[in-house]
Amino acid sequence: MKQFDFYFPDNKDFVDPEFNGITNTRTKHYRQYDDGAYPHEILNKKAYDGMLVSLAAVGTMQRKGKYYEQELTEDFYFGGAREFLRLNKPEHQDIKLMGDCGAFDYVGEFEPPFSIDELIEFYERGKFDYGISLDHIVFPYAKDDEALAKLPHPDIAESERRITITLDNAKEFYERSQTCSFEAYGVAHGYSVKSFVRSVKELEGMGYRRITIGGMIKSKTPDLLALLEVLSREKHPDTQFHLLGICRFENIDSYIKYGVTSADSTSPLMQGIKGGKYYELNHMTSKVEESLSARIRQCDHTNVQNLIESSRPLMKAVIVQMSADNEFDIDLSNTALSMNECVKRLEVDCIEKLIAYESGSVDFEHAFKAFCAYEKITNPKYLNPLISQVEKNKLAKEMEHYKTFLKDKLWVHCSCGICDKGIMNIIFRSNQTNRRRGIHNLSVITEFKTIMLKQVNDNEGCN
Incomplete structure (x- = not known):
């Protein structure tokens, strides 16, 4: 019987088992080794x-x-x-x-x-x-x-x-x-x-x-x-x-x-952490398919705060234009609102609607509308008034990938032990969510490896 084992290199790849993606809270005074969990401790499926x-x-x-x-x-x-x-x-x-x-x-x-x-x-x-x-x-x-x-x-x-x-x-x-x-x-x-x-x-x-x-x-x-x-x-x-x-x-x-x-x-993990990739095992084709996980930047993160600080006039113009084009459903007409408040309200609306969409209480169109609005105000490429057509096409293609990921709801059908905690645990957002997505990928690859090995051994038996 043929053999093939997948080894995962240890680089202290922990996640906080108490992390809550919806509230973005974690263990108080978190200590990486003492409080963190290895992939094999947090997954329901075999990790490696x-x-x-x-x-x-x-x-x-x-x-x-x-x-x-x-x-x-x-x-x-x-x-x-x-x-x-x-x-x-x-x-x-x-x-x-x-x-x-x-x-x-x-x-x-x-x-x-x-x-x-x-x-x-x-x-x-x-x-x-x-x-x-x-x-x-x-x-x-x-x-x-x-x-x-x-x-x-x-x-x-x-x-x-x-x-x-x-x-x-x-x-x-x-x-x-x-x-x-x-x-x-x-x-x-x-x-x-x-x-x-x-x-x-x-x-x-x-x-x-x-x-x-x-x-x-x-x-x-x-x-x-x-x-x-x-x-x-x-x-x-x-x-x-x-x-x-x-x-x-x-x-x-x-x-x-x-x-x-x-x-x-470490490729499956790193593709999840840095590449935003979400793996799915297609049982019909016995192949691993990659989706680009939807990205929701953290409003209070340094990158977004720096963007607000450097691009207030541009962001204001984008919000005014999106409002005129009915690209979001919340009221940002109050001129007393700061730019930070506007961005934060768009973030909250995006997250709330995605969670509601996941549970079935909001339709996809309204959830994706809120997602697009927040993406356009936090992605610096959308704020560039001199953006080229090539870059516009790239952004449109990326948005289509996000749309497919959200519409397919792949995570809902996964029982790896991470995805069943909901979309906010595997969204492209923070170190905790990105690392969880990568750990999910490990379980998919190990399952795929097991299927491939069985196929090889079954074929050997036939011969």
């Missing part, structure tokens, strides 16, 4: 198959990590990764733990800042299931001989130096890991297909049957798949690949075919 934690993120007992405060680092080493990540409950026992050194975070340094001693201590005290050897990332990649010929010689020389460091560390790491409690992964780096094949072969010669493919996060999908196809022909039959930091989920069937049994990525 495993979590990946980096030494560079956590740090050592002597060296501060990128994300962890010293107190958290000490707690991590004292209790281990499973306890620290709150995976020690029975319902989370099947979630695996993988550790790596976090080479992406020190890519600019001449050599890795950690020792193999520190890495092994991290894995042992963390009680990881899998530990990845100490590597030094290689980013230049030539997909074929023509591209290789154009690669500058200094880049090739530096790549070779880093590959040598990675393989030398892998040899010592493998030998020492044989008496450890975790299973060892070697890291294959390369700047060409041949150099990747060489790395894989050398790692297999050391004894590795678990190998991560590193440094390909910037590669184009066809180049990645072409590399994996070659590696699948060259590898030992028992060797399993893990893709480091990259998982373009639509290619899971190809990954499985080429011997990839796991991958890690």
Whole structure:
């Protein structure tokens, strides 16, 4: 039976379980780790198959990590990764733990800042299931001989130096890991297909049957798949690949075919947080579809307040014009109202009508009318009197995406544990709502991965 696991890299991605999107309130005196919840704690559905934690993120007992405060680092080493990540409950026992050194975070340094001693201590005290050897990332990649010929010689020389460091560390790491409690992964780096094949072969010669493919996060999908196809022909039959930091989920069937049994990525979360994307699994097509979540900026946020401060005359003109064109249903005719009050009333009207639309007490047209009015007064592009036709077309297209998202009400049919709290918990608005939307995306991707894996195994059975 084929296998494919999705690992989620830990970057302290917490949300406040007490957050209320309607009132925009949260836990008083909120403390991120103590009060926050991990994705697997807040979702009703499976969030991921495993979590990946980096030494560079956590740090050592002597060296501060990128994300962890010293107190958290000490707690991590004292209790281990499973306890620290709150995976020690029975319902989370099947979630695996993988550790790596976090080479992406020190890519600019001449050599890795950690020792193999520190890495092994991290894995042992963390009680990881899998530990990845100490590597030094290689980013230049030539997909074929023509591209290789154009690669500058200094880049090739530096790549070779880093590959040598990675393989030398892998040899010592493998030998020492044989008496450890975790299973060892070697890291294959390369700047060409041949150099990747060489790395894989050398790692297999050391004894590795678990190998991560590193440094390909910037590669184009066809180049990645072409590399994996070659590696699948060259590898030992028992060797399993893990893709480091990259998982373009639509290619899971190809990954499985080429011997990839796991991958890690923060992409679903980040697409929700920064891209405003909301994922939906279309069960008819077995594909993940992306919608652009409607955006409601916070009136009291610095960005909106700065906009008001710098654009009062323009905003006044827009409100007057929208009023004349009957583009909102509230009364803003009182000349004593400040611009802050006008914007705030438009925000409140927008939110109230969307909540009412969600419950069915207001029709879509009235809700979308209020939404458009608030968007036009808080999006600086609408306030530009010299806006080009190209920009107007972009805004119109974006508004159509918002319209589709609101009209389809996808969140109403989702039982992930976040969406069923209502639209104001997944709207494009604040860190809490954006992060929740990203966590929802994790559950969708994991469900999609499970379906894809079943299809592959069913097809294997038929053959």
